[in-house]
Amino acid sequence: MSRQGLVLAGAALMVAVTVTSCVTEVDGTAAPPTTHAAAGHTETPSPSPTSPSDTPAPTDDGIAAPGQCVDGNDPAPVDCEDPHTVEITASGSFGGAMAEEPPGRDEVFAAVFPSCRQEAADYLGSSDFDLTTLSAWLLWAGEEAWDRGERWYRCGVVELDKANKAKQRTGSIRNALRGDGVHAHRLCSLTAPSEESPSPTPCDRPHRGEAVALVPMGERSDPIPSEQDFHAAAKEACDDAVVDYLGAPRDDVAAAWRWPDEGAWKQGFTNLTCYLQTDKPVTASLRGVKSSPLPR
Structure with missing residues (x-):
């Protein structure tokens, strides 16, 4: 009906x-x-x-x-x-x-x-x-x-589709993120996370960003942290999160981060999100890439 x-x-x-x-x-x-978004050690x-x-x-x-x-x-x-x-x-x-x-x-x-x-x-x-x-x-x-x-x-x-709208699909996604499901559905972005809104795309297609870690910043009933607080938490956590995700430090992959505004905070978005970011698109996930050449 x-x-x-x-x-x-x-x-x-x-x-x-x-x-x-x-x-x-x-x-x-x-x-x-x-x-809000900020680049961390991107120099770019x-x-x-x-x-x-x-x-x-x-x-x-x-x-x-x-x-x-x-x-x-x-x-x-x-x-x-x-x-x-x-x-x-x-x-x-x-x-x-x-x-x-x-x-x-x-x-x-x-x-x-x-x-x-x-x-x-x-x-x-x-x-x-x-x-x-x-x-x-x-x-x-x-x-x-x-x-x-x-x-x-x-x-x-x-x-979500690449416009961040609900995508038409078939089959249930109940328990889809158990086991290694987070990686199977990982948010990879066509756009550089430090520069503009992430635009979801499959990680085996060209992309410049990958979401790698969440940093809890409090409860929604708490006052939203200041911009300085978000930056401080990101600088402490996101570089390490990117290195852990890659498996080794690299000079050609940067850390970037994004945080919620006050309205989103009150709705339960209380995490800062760490991303890796590349200067040019890569064509596969960089998880565990270590020192291997980036997939172009």
């Missing part, structure tokens, strides 16, 4: 250079949060589960349940073996202050997305999913559905 009034948006770790804002439109909804709440008694009861009929999949803007379930964009990890309904008027995107993400990120970690099998092309996602009842009394939301997981 197709429904109108669906709001679909992802909060993948979209990024922007320095303080430039990066906003994308995902099915009509302003999507992910922004982060739980939402209310129920609604108050004086508000309409939520209607979930025909909405995909956890373990099911949806495709595009239609929240009706489809078989995960068929083409789909989002795999549902958790369900819930809004209540309290959100029950009277359709909530804004920022209000929804502040209330729900931190729990969606935890659900994504549990579902995918690793809390390191920010190093990969797999991301937490969020769908909720749009304005028309809200007016009909619907209060549902769904957490999900997706695979």
